[in-house]
Structures are given as C-alpha cells and as structure tokens.
Amino acid sequence: MNRKRISLRQELPLLVWLVVVWGALWQDFSPGNLLFGALIAVLVARLFYLPPVELGGRFNVLHAAAFAVHFLGKVVVASFQVLYLAAAKGPKVISAVVAVPLRSHSDLLVTATGHVTALIPGSLVVEVDRSTSTLYIHGINVRNAEDAEQLRRDVRATEAGLIRIMGSQAELSALNQELVP
C-alpha cells in the first residue's frame, strides 16, 4: 500500500467536521466532550483511510458568507418558481438537457458546483463528464436557446463564486483575467 501522507492542514476540515458531528450527536458541546470527540476523530481518520481531497489551499470566509446568503436567496426564489410551475403549467412544462462546460478541472470544484446546482430547484445534474469537466444539466422550464444560455450562465456564475471561495491560485487568476477585459 502506498499511502500518501496527509498533512494535518489538509485533514483539518474533516477533523473539525467530525468533532462537530460528535458534539451534535451527543447534544453536548462541553470542552471535555469535544476533546474526546477530537481524539476519536483522529483515530477514525487514521484507521479508516480515505484518499485525500485535493483542496485548493485557500478558503475565503467573506466570499463564503456572501455566497451562502446568495445561495439561500436563490433556493427560496426557485422553490416558489417550481411551486408556481407545478400549479400553473403542470403537464405542459418544457425542459431541456443542457451541456455546461466548466472552467475548473479539479474534482472538488466540479463536485461542489454540481452539488450547489442540484440543490437549487429547477436544475438537476444528469451526467458528469470528468475528462472535459462538463456537466449535463436537466433544467425545468427551458423553452428555447435563450433560456438554455441563461441556465448555462447561472451555473458558470455559481462556479465562479466557488472558485473565489476555495479555488486554487491559478484558477482564481484565470477567472480574474476572464472577467476584466
């Protein structure tokens, strides 16, 4: 077995998440319990080895907060849109499968973009092409090429937000260069 050593910095998000879950399951956030949870988290992370997620090496909290608020707003709006569609259009609704090529080729960003896109009502990831990092998205109420273009722009905007939060430095500068001219 050739296990790559994971640095503690790379493993930290997983450990913190495990400790939070531990505290939540006990519904007890006293320091002693959290310390024991941390011990178990390290033990679990060592025993049940997972291939490390390749992080971009940075995380922008400010952008993340803005993104979360934006995301919640979008979910609220889109939920009511789907409710309206179900009630008003019903069986006559037209949808489409749209290919969206992404900028990033890192697995983490493609996965995160797919996740966020799938969580916003009205779009659903049907298939992922990892080699070209293209998402095939089934969008509801996409009646013509214009709507499809709009959907494509939305998904790419989501990806841009995610790159600003946790993309690598190279991806970030590529994004900035694309947006400036």
Add this chain to the structure above:
Amino acid sequence: MMDLVLTITAVVLSLAAGGAIIRIARGPSLLDRVLAADVLLAIVGAALCIDMAVNRHLNNLMLLVAVSLIGFVGSVTVARFVADRREQPRES
C-alpha cells in the same frame, strides 16, 4: 396560536402525504414510486420536526436524521438496480 399552526400544518401535510401515496400507487415506473416514497419519508420528517417545534422538545432529532439517511440509501440503491434491470424486458 400554536394550536392553529398545528391544525394548518396537519391538514397541509396530510394532503401532501395523500398526493405522494397516489403517485406511489399510480406511478408508471419503479423510479417514480421510489421518488414518491422519498417524498413521503420527507413528509414524515417534516411532521417530526413540527411536533418538536410545537411541543418544544428534541427527542426526535436523531430520528429525523436517521429518516433522511434511510431515504438517501434507499433511493440510491434502487437507482443502481434500475439502471441494470429495465433494459431487458424491452429488448426481449
């Protein structure tokens, strides 16, 4: 006021559960039924949540998480099966 909320949500969730059950009964394919069963499970979760909020206790919280995880594992398993199964009857 909480009594009123409880009545409204009970009616709404009952209607929703009825709709999901109709889809389970009618659903033309297996995947439709799985989807509707998933929705039914989510409605059960919502009912647990409302009960906790109205009566101010947290006894069902882990049950809520368990219910949503069961829904997840169930639909993923069935989805994997269907991808293999449904081709055959049409080809033969």
Add this chain to the structure above:
Amino acid sequence: MNPETFTVDTVIDAVSAVFLVVGSLMSLAAAVGLLRFPDLMTRMHAATKPQVLGLFLLLAALGLQMRTWWVWPVLVVAWIFQLLTVPVSAHMVGRAGYRTKHLHPELLSTDELEAVVQQAAGTRGFTDDDGDQPAGRR
C-alpha cells in the same frame, strides 16, 4: 414579566409559526409537483428540491422555539446532512431515469447529452446498448 420580553416572545412565536406553515407548504409543493408534472425528470425537480427549503424553515422554527444556543449546531448538522445527501440521490435517480429513457423527448427543447451518448455508443459500444434504443423507439 415586563412588556418588552413579552413582545419579543410574541414576535419569535409569530416568525416561527410562519416558518412552520411555509415549510409544510413546501411538502405540499412536492406532492403537487409529483401529481402534475409529466415525466420523471420534471417530477424530480418538484420532489426533492423544495424539501431543502422546507426542512431549513422547519429546523429554523424549531431553533427559535427552543431558545437555547446549543441546539443550533445540532440543527445545522442535520440540515447539512440533508444538503449532502439530496443532490447525490437526485443525481443517481436522474441518471438512472435518463439512461432508461424515462423522459418524453417531445417535452425537451434541446438535448445536448443525446448526441454525446450516441457518439460514445458508436465509437466504443456502450455496455447496455443505450445508443440504439432511441432511434428504434421513435
């Protein structure tokens, strides 16, 4: 009890009552979508996604009603579990649905995946012969 805390309590109660009603309406939205939409993929939009908002509202109402700080991390964990699982199961069901041709082609305005699938089927032959099916069925 002085009047000020009383009003704060009433406001919190009112907000959580609204959250509870809207949250349960989201379940109704899912059921209406299940009954009204024409094919599996559109039904999936209605079925799983409004529940994300629905559970968020219900958990927020629960947190407001409990009035202790330590329930919030628990509720956030419960919600994040849902955020992590819903897209995965939706993707699995959606992919299975697409591969087994659960959608009505006449209700799609464009299908940019089909050409790719056909091309892939032509060059290396899919294991489950996905590519030849649509031509035969139409």
